[in-house]
Amino acid sequence: MTTAAPTQDADLIDSRYRAPLVILTSTEHPPSVGGPEPGEPPVRDDTGGAPGEPAPPAGSVGAPGVAGSPGSAGAVGTAGAAGAAGEGSAAEGTAGAAVGWDCSVLAVVVTSVDGAAVVGEQGRSACARVGADPDRLIENEAFRGDAGGVLVVPLSRSERPWRLFLLGVGAGGTADWRSAGAALARRGGTRGRPFVVAEPDAEQIYAFVEGFVLGSYRPADAVTGATPEDAVTGTTHEAGTESAESAESAPDEPPAGPRAERILVLRTERAENPALIEAVRRARAVADGVCLARDLINMPSLVKTPRWLADQAVRAASRAGLGVTVLDHSDLVSQGFGGLVAVGGGSPRPPCLVTLTYDGPSTAGGRTPGHRVLVGKGITFDSGGLSLKPSVSMASMKTDMSGAAAVLGAMVTLAELEVPGKVTALLCLAENMIGASAVRPGDVITCWGGTTVEVLNTDAEGRLVLADGLAYAAATLAPDQIVDLATLTGAITVALGRRTAGLFSSDDTLAGELADAAGRAGERVWRLPLTEEYRPAIDSPVADLANIGRALDVNGGSITAALFLREFTVGLPWAHFDIAGTARADSDDGEISRGGTGWGVRTLIAYLAGAPAGEQPT
Known part of the structure; x- marks a missing residue:
């Protein structure tokens, strides 16, 4: 990666880091639409894309619609938007065609109960769809499901996903979910769009999304002086291997740069629940404020x-x-x-x-705080x-x-x-x-x-x-x-x-x-x-x-x-x-x-x- 010194008239607001798009869906992670079912041989489509992988339908991400509407994926927010984070939108067409088609990482949440890792029913179903046995993986790697723990498993597949993450949330507390979100962001890298299978409540999903956004943070172009062509890559370590560099750089992945589109897809049976949708919106908004502060500090x-x-x-x-x-x-x-x-x-x-100055609304009871x-x-x-100051103390004084x-x-x-x-x-x-x-x-x-x-x-x-x-x-x-x-x-x-x-x-x-x-x-x-x-x-x-x-x-x-x-x-x-x-x-x-x-x-x-x-x- 090459960088240049920021110009003295650099404007941060237009180029600053923005919270990734978060999509809630109740559909299973599809191996492909019109592609092979588990156990069937892969089929390459006529568009030259990945085997068995459809081209995304028009409006699949960020198209107008109602967040969380039946039969669609509630897209909470718009990645890289210049306006306010958290705008409601939804994917058009069938959820299977719109959601998860390009997710290269399947993440299954694992809780820790009395020191033992436990995978839920939906997680087991997701693992089965990619030919993985979570119990055997957990036993072989002595994975405990601690908060922020990640077991990374390369998948021998020609279609997405190419990696399976068993993602620990510990006992399931708010801090545990926040740690898990951050760990997923860091281990997934900038190219590993994750499809997460979990059943969190509103507070847990708030913490998870907040952790994911903050863990995904990269300094804005205006801070680093990076050009749009610069690529930012991440590294991670696999279970039983030294590095996942080859797994992250699969041939069909689009190039990822500092401003690359960042997406988190979260699969839950309650994807249409207004409380979950609102929690995601609020988490993105708060994390976006943190990222603005980080970009200003790092300039x-x-x-x-x-x-x-x-x-x-x-x-x-x-x-x-x-x-x-x-x-x-x-x-x-x-x-x-x-x-x-x-x-x-x-x-x-x-x-x-x-x-x-900010003048907000009254509370539900008609009163206003001081x-x-x-x-x-x-x-x-x-x-x-x-x-x-001594020079060593001065270095961080920006x-x-x-x-x-x-x-x-x-x-x-x-x-x-x-x-x-x-x-x-x-x-x-x-x-x-x-x-x-x-x-x-x-x-x-x-x-x-x-x-x-x-x-x-x-x-x-x-x-x-x-x-x-x-x-x-x-x-x-x-x-x-x-x-x-x-x-x-x-x-x-x-x-x-x-x-x-x-x-x-x-x-x-x-x-x-x-x-x-x-x-x-x-x-x-x-x-x-x-x-x-x-x-x-x-x-x-x-x-x-x-x-x-x-x-x-x-x-x-x-x-x-x-x-x-x-x-x-x-x-x-x-x-x-x-x-x-x-x-x-x-x-x-x-x-x-x-x-x-x-x-x-x-x-x-x-x-x-x-x-x-x-x-x-x-």
Whole structure:
């Protein structure tokens, strides 16, 4: 694969990764339409296609229709569509002709009961249709059906499918199904369109589709600089073989590129169930928001200036029906946003403040939730400023705007999910660089609202831009709750590692709502204390506050940073997520992708929607 550097005017919104198409069907996986039945010799058709394989009928994917209608495959969403994910459509003609004709992977779900792998009746029937004995495979390979476990079996067939996956879902919990979806995406590769035989409920199918979409993620062309002709291939390992490269690259497979059509076909007896169709639609929408955040985070900072990020936010928000305004550098100076102006002062690429507004419907009872305000840290690159970072720490600093990306990814999803109530988001965007006009250690700045801050370390800049956003929100937006997300401190990674975010809150009710939302969303958080004895550490003899602890040697850098932010919330219910550990990953792991993870999008949506995953919020 060849790539080129992204152009500095790259536009992400049109080319970004979109959730794969998901089709629900109640038909069996056909060996072919008009082709051989099991046990009969294959027949090559007259079109030059695969043996016994029909050409797909016109409108087989994405044609107009009603999702889940009888005798058709409910196609939930449109792969690669520029519009909102989750549009209803259906395949025309008979389901057998439209569904699964080009699926090269047959995946059969296996549960684990008391340590033993169990295949359901429909799964056994599917295995029999391709000449496989699941019990013998499970016994020979000692497969236990653990969540995310995959037993890959090459099939000696001239027609699709060419591979059989036994896909473990463990005990069948929501997290197990999410792991299974991600494992299927990663093991199937970009060319292995899977036909999955399973009988999940609404919550399970939500988690499975979400895991599949997130596990399928590939950075957008605008991020990698890839050309449309570039191919992205995947590798996997088979049971009893060293590699499945040859199995993945079957001669009749169409070429797959970064923008190749991605399809998941899920066979269930309840394909027409509205709850399942709605769960799939919602899962795709939420995962699509995560993928938007990932693409923004992964964009190199050569392109990702504060203005560029603001422009992408404007385009994405406008398409989602949100209100949007942008304050540029002159607006920030004239209106007193001293934190943003100071942090961005060393860069020739000036700071911005983006405001997004969403007014959702009332709840079923006619009530509306209070006004929720989200604030995201958006440092498009963090050199540390004059308090320069070591080079090894600077390498990943294009991801220092992950909080703002997560907030944007959540906001553009709200309308599609019909989330109730009013939500406002502030994206605090700046670049922290060295320059003649950069803020210096020892400078005293005035944040929005008049609070003065002694800057003792210019690498503690995130709290300065958040201070402006929090103070502005508290004083002008009349919020009932404020939640901020920021890659704020390295200390949180020392305390909680790379898979758990720190949660700080001045309000127990809000903290409980957020922790519950994170649990339902599959994102791990741990609440940490706002230790009052540490508050004097951020006192300053020359200003209202110091931006790092100096008065007391208490350490606890994440706690003192959260205490600093609390000073700008004027006693309102407020919570802070420190996502410095969870926002980025060094390798793929389940639904987590290497690079920007988009952590926080799912938690914010679950919090704002206030309903279990897979269920409507209203």
